[in-house]
Amino acid sequence: MPNPDHLSRLDQGRDAWNAWRQANPDLVPQLRSAPLAGRDLRGFDLHDAYLRRAHLQGARLDGCKLREANLSGAELEGATLTGAGLVGANLRAARMHGADLTGADLKSAILVGTDLTDARLDGAQVYGIAAWEVTLDGAGQRDLLVTRPDQPRITVDDLEVAQFIYVMLNHRKLRDVFNTTTQRGVLILGRFGGGGLEVLRAVADTLRQHGLLPVIFDFERPRQRNYTETVVTLAGLCSFVIVDLSGPSVPQELQAIVGATLRMPLVPIVEGERKPAAMLADFAELDGYLGPPIRFDDIPALVAQLPARAIAPAQAWLARRRDKLAAIEG
Template structure:
């Protein structure tokens, strides 16, 4: 039973299959039960050890709770002391009708919950003839000793017994990497169960977690540098800020794992499954990824310098189609296309709402353009503010041209036109379906090159404004409405053309 800082109701709701139930008599082994609870909760977490002290509940409420939780427990530890059978009046407690300890053992036997008899301070194991028939099966279980003189050694023996029953190996990994790796070598056939384990900020450098089950485990900020992760299962695990530098794994599962800011530098993963993993801001510098499943992965702001990527697979669960790409960024784009209703829907959404804003981004000018961007959002547009460094091996004009093709219309700030005229000279003649709305501070000088562009019907005369406040207040009147008029006129013109062709 659990330390009753909580109500019986909340404890019942929290019961999980990994819980350890402590059965004891207060006047017989109450002190040992309390100490055992303190040690077990450090190993397995307080929420996984059920133990009562002074219960503020009626006998019937307590019995009702015991009937609910024991059938769902993983193991029941029975503390047997000198007076476990009899009280101070030499009356057999187990024969009493309402004996709670007898009820606990009966429930465990009936529901096939494993028992661990714990003999306290040299107490003898009861003879089978001394036990009521309903609990005589307790004699089939191995008894373990516990005493204060050799507490730590005896407690470790108990931990191994518990772990062998509930198949949870958190206590072993808590002893450190050296002990864990040594245990793994001696027990190569075991697939360690660390499901739900709290390993936050643990130093697990060079640990062997092959075939380990770490579903829903918390490894936030843990150090797994050089770890061996072959066939490990991190499904739904928390791995924020984890250090996986130089780790390696074959067929490792990171499905739906949170790998935000994870450090994969120089790691090697083959046939790993990163489906729907969150790898935003992760460092994959020098990482080797081959034949990995990456459908639905998120990699915003991830670092991929010198990463080697080969045959990354996108197995679409909706269609069963499989695509192989050599770039995780490409995989993200393809996933968006597959999951967003098709290329047409995505392109239609972008081209119907995106507004490309071009201009010189000095601190003074960027204030104006940022304010303009915010104003466009209020009218349900998606502003694309071109404000990033030129990518290596790509021409900046090519990128702006691509964005222009995806835009509903373009806003060009001519206050310092030298920065954008080169790009506009390519865009304007080739995109008659994209209106160009030019803006300029009242005292700016319009270049002759731009004036020559006004011969194109889709290029509007420059809009002069006094200050930021004026252009923001009049953004619909002087920017949006004129552009939309051109778009509407072109649409009507195409409709008329189609009618005439029929």
């Protein structure tokens, strides 16, 4: 429950409240679950205020100072927060359906599980924001400012993309990891049963010997995405794909990679006299298809063929593509 004295002071109006805050700079207003729906709080100094689960539906908070305020779980449906200062504010699990955050300062704010359905975020400052599992259905997200005021302006139209851009701009190590993965990563797909995993691991060992970074898809099904979506995501982070078509489990994922229009080399391998999926013939016309399949009777025979029939052709294809893109850009 809110502190009765603090709630009473809030009732005295903006000037009296702000004077009280100024005279007590270290005091934290305790307004947990406060009944503030529809209240006119424009210009109120609520920095550091404890407003957890406060009822602020339809409240007017234009230009309100809410720096470092705890608004986790707060009810803010239809609230007006245009130009509000929410730097470092905790909006975890806040319900902000239809809230107007146009031009709000959300730098370093925490938005985890926040419901921003039909909210307006146009022109908000989102540098350093933590946005995870945010509901943004129907939300306006134009011109979100990713950079600090002292940096060149970079704006995007998606809150989650803004967070990604921020991370890429400000974490050099992450950029280096991303660049390394896209330049040296190789996705290896295939069957895991019947000795298939040993084949994939042997391929991975050979790739390591040539300075490449193997990525074997061998983990439990993600909770929020099916296998095919995850494979396509991994493929997009790698330079080329080696796919074992000796079993029945991979064609669907391979079709998804091709359907996602990822232009990258595809190197098929097939054990013994097994017949690969019929759809393999459809991939032969792709410029990135490096066939015919590499056939092998055992792992040593496969490993012996990989440098000349998989690694070298894939790297040559990638070099030609880089040269072509450079010519287009230059």
